[in-house]
Amino acid sequence: MNPHFALPQRPRQRALGLALALAIAGSWLGIHAYGMFVFDLTWSNWPFALMLAVVQCWLSVGVFIVCHDAMHGSLVPGAPRVNGTIGAVLLALYAGFAWKQLRDAHFAHHKLAGHAGDPDFDEHHPDNFWRWYATFFRRYFGWRSLVFVHTVVGIYWLVLDIPMVQIVLLYGLPALGSSLQLFYFGTYRPHCHKPGEDAQRFADRHNTRSEDFGTLASLATCFHFGYHLEHHRRPDVPWWALPAARRAGVGRDALTEKVPA
Numbered sequence: 001m002n003p004h005f006a007l008p009q010r011p012r013q014r015a016l017g018l019a020l021a022l023a024i025a026g027s028w029l030g031i032h033a034y035g036m037f038v039f040d041l042t043w044s045n046w047p048f049a050l051m052l053a054v055v056q057c058w059l060s061v062g063v064f065i066v067c068h069d070a071m072h073g074s075l076v077p078g079a080p081r082v083n084g085t086i087g088a089v090l091l092a093l094y095a096g097f098a099w100k101q102l103r104d105a106h107f108a109h110h111k112l113a114g115h116a117g118d119p120d121f122d123e124h125h126p127d128n129f130w131r132w133y134a135t136f137f138r139r140y141f142g143w144r145s146l147v148f149v150h151t152v153v154g155i156y157w158l159v160l161d162i163p164m165v166q167i168v169l170l171y172g173l174p175a176l177g178s179s180l181q182l183f184y185f186g187t188y189r190p191h192c193h194k195p196g197e198d199a200q201r202f203a204d205r206h207n208t209r210s211e212d213f214g215t216l217a218s219l220a221t222c223f224h225f226g227y228h229l230e231h232h233r234r235p236d237v238p239w240w241a242l243p244a245a246r247r248a249g250v251g252r253d254a255l256t257e258k259v260p261a
Contacts, residue, residue: 005234005237005244005245005248005249005250007236007237007238007241008241010077010078013074013077013238014076014077014078014079016240017069017074017075017076017238017240018075018076020066020240021066021069021075021086024059024062024063024066025063025066025090027059028056028059028060028062028063029093031052031055031056031059032056032170032171034052035049035052035056035166035170035171036156036160036162036166036167036170036171037160037162039052039166039170041163041165041166041169041170049166049169049170050169052170053169053170053173053174053177054174056170056174057173057174057177057178057181058178058181058220060094060174060175060177060178061178061181061182061222061223062223063090063093063094064091064094064178064182065222065223065225065239066086066087066090066239067086067087067090067091067094067102068106068225068239069083069238069239070083070084070086070087070090071083071087071102071103071106071107072235072236073236074235074236074237074238075087075238077236084099087099087103092148094175095141095145095148095149095175096144096145096147096148096149097140097144097145098144102140105119105120105139105140106120109121110232110235113191113205113206113207113208113232114126114191114202114206114207114208115207119139119140120136120187120191121191122135122136126191126192126193127192127193127194127195129184129188129192132188132192133180133183133188136183136187137179141179149175152171153167153171153172156171181221181222182222182225185211185221185222185225185226186222186225186226186228189209189211189226190208190209190210190211190226190228190229191207191208191228203229203251204233206229206232206233208228208229208232209228209229210226210227210228210229210230210246210251211226211227211228213226215243218242218243223239224239224240224242224243225239225242227242227243227245227246227251229250229251230242230245230246230250230251233250233251234250237250
């Protein structure tokens with residue numbers, strides 16, 4: 001644990017984490033409800049609809065990051081049941097994901113980062129975005145997610161008579177776009193093997209790097225998940241505290257951990 005960085009006291013961390021989670025998830029659900037049940041898509045309001053889709057894509061990333069904090073117990077420290085409940089509900093709403101399955105896979109990622117067996121890594125294509133994304137997609141978007149999404153779309157289209165173009169624009173594209181955004185900024189860029197780099201491309205056993213983005217760009221791209229080395233070294237740090245962890249040097253201090261065989 002980095003001696004130069006300390007988290008806020010638990011009551012403050014809990015309050016701030018829950019307030020931000022409520023703002024992100026509440027906005028995400030509110031825009032979805034508005035886009036499906038109130039908004040009437042026409043040729044004249046397409047620009048506004050596209051803006052809604054972009055915002056919803058970004059908020060979808062935020063919802064997943066909130067769930068990620070819940071996996072590490074950093075959303076509500078010291079309250080595993082609250083973390084589990086929030087994470088399970090939001091993951092189910094996000095894409096029908098199973099909480100325990102994703103949590104176990106994420107812990108495996110931390111244990112085996114950048115090695116065979118890491119569910120987030122494609123050891124056969126460590127420098128190829130699209131092949132790696134296809135592997136990533138197949139591993140995580142299983143039958144539960146497909147059944148969930150098809151059921152939701154079927155109800156919206158066939159039962160509630162919402163136009164398919166509106167469903168695709170304000171539900172389908174933000175969901176798919178958020179998966180690409182999460183993968184690109186939160187998995188591929190931090191863990192990919194760049195051409196021309198030698199075996200010492202990474203600082204330590206975590207096999208990851210951090211972005212040089214400023215705070216606003218980091219928030220816009222992936223809710224600070226681009227500060228990935230800081231996250232792997234301090235998985236107890238919630239997303240909103242990662243810029244402070246970076247400024248404190250959590251990602252700069254060299255570690256002497258050995259890479260597992």
